Amino acid sequence: MLIAEDHRVLARTIATGLRRQAMAVDIAGTGDEAERRCLLTAYDVLILDRDLPVMTGDEVCRRLRDLADPPRILMLTAAGEITDKVYGLTTLGADDYLAKPFDFAELVARVRALSRRSPQPPRTVLRQGGITLDGTRREVSVDGRPLELTPKEFAVLHLLLQACGAAVPHREIVRTLWDENLDPRTSAVRATVSRLRGKLGDPGLISVDKGQGYRLCD
Incomplete structure (x- = not known):
């Protein structure tokens, strides 16, 4: 914004x-x-x-x-x-x-x-594998287990779920969730994804496709 x-x-x-x-x-x-x-x-x-x-x-x-x-x-x-x-x-x-x-x-x-105002409102509840994200209540669970995520971790997970298994480029994550002052060479995205992997309980749930970006796996 x-x-x-x-x-x-x-x-x-x-x-x-x-x-x-x-x-x-x-x-x-x-x-x-x-x-x-x-x-x-x-x-x-x-x-x-x-x-x-x-x-x-x-x-x-x-x-x-x-x-x-x-x-x-x-x-x-x-x-x-x-x-x-x-x-x-x-x-x-x-x-x-x-x-x-x-x-x-x-x-x-x-x-x-x-x-949230748009001609076609986005789905508020997203699911993939055992992950459920409620965008309205801003709640996340894995196999029914609630997770406490920071706002940035929540936003990254939301973006990956919206991609429906497709890879989301690093530059797209930076453009969408950070602002123009962020150095594109920074490790902020990698650090956020690393913490998110730990909280999800399975490092393999988020894969890094070299040259493509980050992808949420089933």
């Missing part, structure tokens, strides 16, 4: 919190940068401040509405009057509206709700 916010400390704080929830986050400090990034990257959600320099958040919202597949837009702004919210949701076409100051748990809940 993309955070368009010119208050650097606030933008970094939000980004850090969302990354701890296993979300890949980029940051834009101006409206024109936000629009440019959205034209280059298919973000799921755009957290958009209305009061941005160079190009206002209102104008960014109007322009992005013309895209064939625009990101879901959550306006995050100090303009919290009812008339402001109605204007943002109806005239500008935002998908959601949250006034500052806000509770971070509410922001996360709204972002997750927006990210």
